[in-house]
Amino acid sequence: MAPKIAIVYYSMYGHIRKMAEAELAGIKEAGGDAELFQIAETLPEEVLQKMYAPPKPTDVAVLKDPAQLEPFDGILFGIPTRYGNFPAQYKAFWDASGKQWQQGSFFGKYAGLFISTGTLGGGQESTAIASMSTLTHHGFIYVPLGYKNTFADLANLDEVHGGSPWGAGTFSAGDGSRQPSALELRVATAQGKAFYETVAKAHP
Numbered sequence: 001m002a003p004k005i006a007i008v009y010y011s012m013y014g015h016i017r018k019m020a021e022a023e024l025a026g027i028k029e030a031g032g033d034a035e036l037f038q039i040a041e042t043l044p045e046e047v048l049q050k051m052y053a054p055p056k057p058t059d060v061a062v063l064k065d066p067a068q069l070e071p072f073d074g075i076l077f078g079i080p081t082r083y084g085n086f087p088a089q090y091k092a093f094w095d096a097s098g099k100q101w102q103q104g105s106f107f108g109k110y111a112g113l114f115i116s117t118g119t120l121g122g123g124q125e126s127t128a129i130a131s132m133s134t135l136t137h138h139g140f141i142y143v144p145l146g147y148k149n150t151f152a153d154l155a156n157l158d159e160v161h162g163g164s165p166w167g168a169g170t171f172s173a174g175d176g177s178r179q180p181s182a183l184e185l186r187v188a189t190a191q192g193k194a195f196y197e198t199v200a201k202a203h204p
């Protein structure tokens with residue numbers, strides 16, 4: 001049976017959503033498929049308006065319960081940085097997963113990450129490292145992007161780009177005006193493909 005993959009993300013301004021689509025394209029390139037889920041918003045509407053946050057897309061299911069992820073063999077998490085760390089919405093989701101933690105529901109499942117920050121040095125790597133604790137406590141097997149399939153893009157110093165061996169990445173710019181570049185989307189697609197192939201080895 002083909003492995004079941006989920007792409008779980010939170011995205012306030014759409015950058016991580018775009019990266020999620022690129023990850024999905026890579027999974028499809030590898031012959032698989034994935035289900036997309038958004039992590040639920042926790043901020044009040046009044047605050048979201050002050051942050052100029054557009055309405056959330058309605059074509060991606062909102063995760064209501066961590067139990068919805070139990071059927072999946074591998075999960076890619078898309079995370080927009082807050083202060084060099086993951087956002088409260090992401091934490092709130094995990095803080096509701098005590099049952100899965102206690103029962104080991106996610107033990108041995110595969111996980112990967114992709115990240116968006118406003119700027120260089122804004123925390124692409126620190127966000128990935130910060131998220132390791134949650135994955136570890138749940139017993140996920142973390143699959144890094146590494147360099148094998150993306151060295152030329154990750155090591156490219158001719159243009160500004162996000163991404164690291166921890167996972168694909170993009171820069172939104174401080175005002176959100178920058179969109180994921182072709183290079184960044186290419187890396188995300190390569191990550192989706194490699195992630196699927198890795199999970200497929202365990203779930204042929």
Ligand SMILES: Cc1cc2nc3c(=O)[nH]c(=O)nc-3n(C[C@H](O)[C@H](O)[C@H](O)COP(=O)(O)O)c2cc1C
Pocket residue numbers: 010011012013014015016017080081082083084085116117118119120121122123172176
């Ligand atoms: C409260 C807050 C804190 C943020 N902290 C950081 C930060 O520490 N470093 C950084 O580079 N960008 C930071 N940003 C910018 C976000 O990372 C950026 O808006 C996000 O990556 C865009 O992704 P999205 O369009 O998917 O929401 C912050 C944004 C907000 C609203």
